[in-house]
Amino acid sequence: MGDIPTPERNGEKMNFTELLTAIIVAIVAITCAALVSYTTTPPVRLLAFRIGAIDIPTDARRMHKKPTPRIGGLAIFMGFLVSTLVFCEPSTQLYSIWIGGGMLIILGVLDDIFRLSALLKLAVQLCSAGIAVSFGVVIEHITLFGDKIEFGYFAIPITIIWITGLSNAINLIDGLDGLSCGVSTITAVSLFMVMLITGDYTSALITAILAGACLGFLPYNRNPAKIFMGDTGALFLGYTLSIISVQGLFKLHTMLSFLVPFSIFALPLFDTMIAICRRLIHKQSPFHPDRGHFHHKLVDMGFSHKEAVRLLYAISGIMGLVAVTYTDAMFAESTTRIWKTLIILAAAVLILILNFICMKKPSTRILSGLAEHVSEIKLEAEKQEREAKEKNEAEAEAHLKAEKKNKKKTEKAEKDSDK
Numbered sequence: 001m002g003d004i005p006t007p008e009r010n011g012e013k014m015n016f017t018e019l020l021t022a023i024i025v026a027i028v029a030i031t032c033a034a035l036v037s038y039t040t041t042p043p044v045r046l047l048a049f050r051i052g053a054i055d056i057p058t059d060a061r062r063m064h065k066k067p068t069p070r071i072g073g074l075a076i077f078m079g080f081l082v083s084t085l086v087f088c089e090p091s092t093q094l095y096s097i098w099i100g101g102g103m104l105i106i107l108g109v110l111d112d113i114f115r116l117s118a119l120l121k122l123a124v125q126l127c128s129a130g131i132a133v134s135f136g137v138v139i140e141h142i143t144l145f146g147d148k149i150e151f152g153y154f155a156i157p158i159t160i161i162w163i164t165g166l167s168n169a170i171n172l173i174d175g176l177d178g179l180s181c182g183v184s185t186i187t188a189v190s191l192f193m194v195m196l197i198t199g200d201y202t203s204a205l206i207t208a209i210l211a212g213a214c215l216g217f218l219p220y221n222r223n224p225a226k227i228f229m230g231d232t233g234a235l236f237l238g239y240t241l242s243i244i245s246v247q248g249l250f251k252l253h254t255m256l257s258f259l260v261p262f263s264i265f266a267l268p269l270f271d272t273m274i275a276i277c278r279r280l281i282h283k284q285s286p287f288h289p290d291r292g293h294f295h296h297k298l299v300d301m302g303f304s305h306k307e308a309v310r311l312l313y314a315i316s317g318i319m320g321l322v323a324v325t326y327t328d329a330m331f332a333e334s335t336t337r338i339w340k341t342l343i344i345l346a347a348a349v350l351i352l353i354l355n356f357i358c359m360k361k362p363s364t365r366i367l368s369g370l371a372e373h374v375s376e377i378k379l380e381a382e383k384q385e386r387e388a389k390e391k392n393e394a395e396a397e398a399h400l401k402a403e404k405k406n407k408k409k410t411e412k413a414e415k416d417s418d419k
Helices: 016-051 073-087 092-114 118-134 152-172 179-198 201-221 230-248 259-264 266-281 294-300 305-332 335-359 362-368 376-418
Strands: 141-144 147-150
Touching (some): 092 201, 152 179, 179 201, 179 230, 179 259, 179 305, 201 230, 259 266, 259 305, 305 335, 335 362
16 A cells, blocks of 8 residues: 655644644543543433433344343543544534534434434434534535536435435444444544545544544443444444545545445444335334344344454455545556455455355355354254244234224224214
8 A cells, every 4th residue: 555645734734743733632632531421420320221222122123131221322422522522623514513413312312212203303404414514515516437426406315315315324234242333433434544645634633533442432332242332333333434434535636435434334334224125115114223233134144243343344454445545546546456356356256155155054054164153953943943933023013003003993983972
């Protein structure tokens, strides 16, 4: 990979001492975010118990076995907020994250306690996206084979859809211990590398601080999780990453600028699109929760929670690497580097295909070393238990609908008799 551009200040290149100072400040900022996040998680966990923000596994969709506190995202937000206030210069980008992200944190806490309706949450998310747009965070154009495609009047709607969509995409993959937080960390690191290559050091520092805040929370969130980040954390992370991507990725002057963010966020975006299509095909609301996400499928195939999470981490990391090498090739304007990027992409696809072949059967997973030894009897027993739970839930739901229907008939009959 090419050399990272030398930072400039007021149009003049920094000398070695100034560059070293900038690096040290960045390391301290990341450490600060991680430490604040790590040390505030225990009090946040206690608060979750006090206010009733507890996730109780009442259906087959939930993968944990015992009640677990939520609102862990509050600790991530505190780590990010403190570090950016101390180490970053105030900017419209930060104001949009602080204000809009703060709104989503409040929304997430309330949702983690009271389970708000999907439409109410969507309305608040759209308002938060509108705040970002009001601060100038807008996807005005993309670059397609060297030509700018201006969005004009559609710029604001497209930006709001991107911010809201990515916020929900990060939230939807939050189904296994450490998955959403870890994937957010990996995407933040990928964004950080792209920002360094493009010379956007302000966004790079903000992204690095976000990654630090996630790393501080991750020890409490990995399997078996002591606390979930809940909608509080997932919505904030998705919102922040989407704003950074608008400011630093969509505006890149590369051959295909939109490929960079779509590659970095490939896992959550693809999982979300598949989920929406699946629900619409089954004539369900796009907001209807189900048990069909990638992480659910991996667990159903016999993977343990840790194995499924590690595999999804690897996929996210590979796609991030493709984005970083592509950006480096475009900025170096080197045909050789473009070919290297294509080779990396082809190798990544081949590796994923080979791993999928290995994952198809429990026996091949065990022989390949991708999974621990799990007996077929145990897998079948877990499957039957899960199916029985889902059947009971369906019967209970049908019974509830029948009761409501009978109640309406009774009320109608009473009204008719009164007349």
